Amino acid sequence: MTFLATLSPWLIRNHRLTGRYVLTTEAWQTLAMANNDRGGAYWATESLVGMPQLSITQPEIEREELYKKFVIDWIAIHPMQFARFYLWRIAAFWWPAAQTVSGIEVFVAFTFTLGIYLFAAIYAIVYRERRRELLPIYVTLVTFTLAYSAALVVTRFRLPLCPLLEIVAAGGVIVTSQYVLREASAVKSVLSRSRI
Helix, strand or coil: CHHHHHHHHHHHHHHHHHCCCCCCCCHHHHHHHHCCCCCCCCCCHHHHHCCCCCCCCCCHHHHHHHHHHHHHHHHHHCHHHHHHHHHHHHHHHHCCCCCCCCCHHHHHHHHHHHHHHHHHHHHHHHCHHHHHHHHHHHHHHHHHHHHHCCCCCCHHHHHHHHHHHHHHHHHHHHHHHHHHHHHHHHHHHHHHHHHC
16 A cells, blocks of 8 residues: 555656556657667667657657557567567676676676576575475566566666575575585595594
8 A cells, every 4th residue: 555655646647648557658768769770788879869759848648659659660570680689688687797887896796696696596406396485586587587678778677686586596505505514524524534
């Protein structure tokens, strides 16, 4: 209820503009930025050139309808290009390095994120028989990926998924630690017997 109460002014505003209760009136504009002859995975001024040039004085709903027609027509004419862009954006969505940093920060972000991915993968593989327990997490990861990859990719879009990845990665850290401790104990046991 609190969520709806918080969003209600925005939903009412959008209903007055569009006749529908929607969270955004710029969804098709965003899709038009990403899916045009100069589109791609990331936001760039070049992608703006490839989309219809509309006037800010036009009502939002009119602009959205024009962008919607443009996107649907462009995808119908260029299905393979759309598929290439979509796959590129999926890869970009999960790329471990953030685009908003440079220098040593890129290395730190890349290494940290890669570690999260590695430990999450270890847990998912070792405990694959428990996949039903993790199904809500997997569904959320896939849903976010598919939804955000239709438009331009920004690293911050992945941020809501970080706690879920970290939960799974924590399981991977525990599994790895237990394995290392078992192996160290076995090596220690062998070494102590060989001294006798």
